[in-house]
Amino acid sequence: MQKTKVVIIGGGFGGMFTARKLQKLCRGDLDIELISKINYFVYQPLLPEVAAGTLNPQDAVTPLRTLLKGVHVRLAEVTGIDLKARQVVLLQGQKKILQRVDYDHLVITTGQVANLSLFPGFEHHSLTMKDLSDAYRLRNRVIECMEMADVTRFAEIKQRALTFVVAGGGFSGVETIGELTEMIARILPQYPNIARHEVRMVLIQRDGRILPEMPERLSQYALKQLEKHGVEVWLNTGIQSATQQAAYTSDGRSLPTRTIVTTIGNGPSEFIKSLPIALQRGRIPVSAELEVIGLENVWSIGDAALVPLPSPTAAPVYAPPTAQFAAREAGVLAQNIVHRSRGQRLLPFDYAASGIMASLGGYRGVAEIFGVLVTGLPAWLIWRGVYIGMLPGLGTRARVGLNWLFDYFMPRTIVHMAESERPATRYLYHRKGEVVQYANEVPAGFYIVVSGSVEQQLDKPDGASQRRELRVGDSWGSRALKEGRLTQGKITALEDTKLLLVKSDDFQRLRNSYEPLNDLLAAHDR
């Protein structure tokens, strides 16, 4: 008999802890697979420290395979769910091969994504703080700006390079600006042409106070600490738009800057929106037992789900989108899947947070634990302690602990890693006889023959086959991209051949923006 198969989509707090708990509870009865776009579990509260260089990037994360012994881990991008066939549809590998994976139970824990469409320009000109590459990119940007400011002769460029803006005064925003401020103070001595007063740090917050989830007194303390260290906090101010040169606020102010970090505007991902589920408040509605309303054996937790809590009044209350809740939800969910598979009664989810805390950078923090308010160094130590404790794996804990210790004694490094740009247009070299493209693949982009020649072979539905030779200057691929379908023909190199490939996304952007190109393609493209 085949084992019951549980497929979990997402490797964050919700997904990772569900897989771990299930593995413990099921005693080998279940076949568990976790599908994730990244192969590691990222501890988001540590990302500001990675951005600031306090932590090595690799130490804020742990590989999922290391955490999930006995669970199948698949690095892939889920594109859809076939509820009728009980299959997950996904793209796998560099060539984006389309696959289907069967499930008996499905768990959706893909979280939310930054949704910045309300603020023109933010999507293109601001950085987010969601995963390791984001932290990494922010760190590189700050160092790039410092290097630039140190050597430029233009006052305007210098000012813009030395202004750092964070949008959003919640946990992520406050921790980010706190860590950045400390980082810049520490690396400043290495830039002889930059004076302290030339650096400008601005935190933009829509509400009347920062850290609105915390007690008023802690918000006040945090505000004073930030201001003491030179951060300008713009309260009651919304963001309006962003360009390569400045951030603009809703009250009409503009801030010349090259660095904007956005920690606001979460919403459902394209994948969540594409599901045949009626979302509520941009989330998947689930029962108290965490099963998606109206669907059997499909479950959802974490930021992606709207999880009801027992309400003292008639008004519904929902679980907040925090790591603490996601981890607790995972425990109940794992039990419910096991209970369902054994025909036992499901448990409803209920939990009250035991504490709340934030780091302000520079060995200061704020915390509320079991109703007690703590500030300064003690709060910061609690913050560190709790996070070290929550880190999975002794190895990671030791590394992170040592890193923090080292950081105290050693100068902060200012290594600037050049971005590994994978150009959108790239040459591909193929030897005679190699297959460039098979039929029924996700199209890689638009191809042009630069030298040599290839053969296109189209198999018709009636069994007939059509062959055509493409020579220097000939192109193919634009139609499949336009119609959003899989490739139809098989392409084989007839001799040693060099091709230019324009990747799908870039090609589509160019085509959609540049009208005359479409007529050209209609006339020339095979």
Place this chain on the structure above:
Amino acid sequence: MQKTKVVIIGGGFGGMFTARKLQKLCRGDLDIELISKINYFVYQPLLPEVAAGTLNPQDAVTPLRTLLKGVHVRLAEVTGIDLKARQVVLLQGQKKILQRVDYDHLVITTGQVANLSLFPGFEHHSLTMKDLSDAYRLRNRVIECMEMADVTRFAEIKQRALTFVVAGGGFSGVETIGELTEMIARILPQYPNIARHEVRMVLIQRDGRILPEMPERLSQYALKQLEKHGVEVWLNTGIQSATQQAAYTSDGRSLPTRTIVTTIGNGPSEFIKSLPIALQRGRIPVSAELEVIGLENVWSIGDAALVPLPSPTAAPVYAPPTAQFAAREAGVLAQNIVHRSRGQRLLPFDYAASGIMASLGGYRGVAEIFGVLVTGLPAWLIWRGVYIGMLPGLGTRARVGLNWLFDYFMPRTIVHMAESERPATRYLYHRKGEVVQYANEVPAGFYIVVSGSVEQQLDKPDGASQRRELRVGDSWGSRALKEGRLTQGKITALEDTKLLLVKSDDFQRLRNSYEPLNDLLAAHDR
């Protein structure tokens, strides 16, 4: 009186040590500036360890500013030298602003670059091992292949993903394949669907033995060690070409693989080739005193230079392109610059290497020190000791030492970092009144107006000024790129405007490959 200004191009062994030594010798008499494309000093022999995850990327490198207190460090790309005006021409910052820097003494230490034009496809389908991002990319590629191989259902894809090829049996090639072999052996238990025998490691070497710079006996030992750990060594074999799917050798064999690392084929960079200096053997000829032949106060050392050694016979002997020699050359060069500025006699360069060694991965190495041959663990310990000793800065030494210690006790991490792809086509959002482009800038690429409108203002040489409005669908930039000149017009947003920018390189590749596009541009582009 202005101080004598020494400008050093390049931050590798030659450049970095020259700057350090000069700073020590000159007692504040000189104004020293070092220009580098990256802001850190990279210790190339450690790159294979970074690729294998033994070392954290940030620990194999040290920021130049940290090493060079009192020296001006400029992060920029040098494009040329104006010998007559005694100026270095460079591009600076993200916007690539053109600048000129005056010099009295110029030191060229930019090394060599991988030149793979003789081997079709290698340029596009193989990885090199020159800087931190290379090591980083290789590491990510290996993990990507392992993830893919673990879940794919296709035998062909699995085999290709699990074949790793290194071209070149010198130091870099041997250390790279040694470290990779150890890394894969250590992470293999985390991939339950991959068996040890399915992994194939191949080292391709043109000569009859590996490590030809070493005594025969050590080559034999290294060969046996590699083979014992499962590496196939193909001796007397040249590379011929590479594709996305396979490596081809000069004797007609083909190896299906997705990962080719090239450690051969060094040559002069475009910058070195563009200099008004007659190169010899692809290098800059210098005198025994390290001054470029025929030019006063222009010096060159390291891999970029052809440095003569005292020869016992009539045949000329030149310094080998190693870190050891570059560091020694830097010492003599710094002295000669100081001597010249004080009117003292210059010193000729002379040095004999005291030893030679290589790591084979997995705590084994080979070394020859003062004529004594050492193998295995002792050689490996010497290797580590010498490298820790050569590392600049106590902080880095401590970090690297601890890293090595940790590595012995802890599982190797398999975190796969998604490449931060900066797409070649990107949207730019501009607010009304913002300047999109000034005149006399290096053109960023080809622009299309997606929404809104901009004004193009051309100032004619006769003082007249011409204005033109560009609206949705209009484009500009292709002419400046085609003619290789600076921008002529100033572009200002007339309202809130969204643009699509196709970056220069990508645009040029597309245009040159796709003939019909050129007619289109001639007709439409402003």
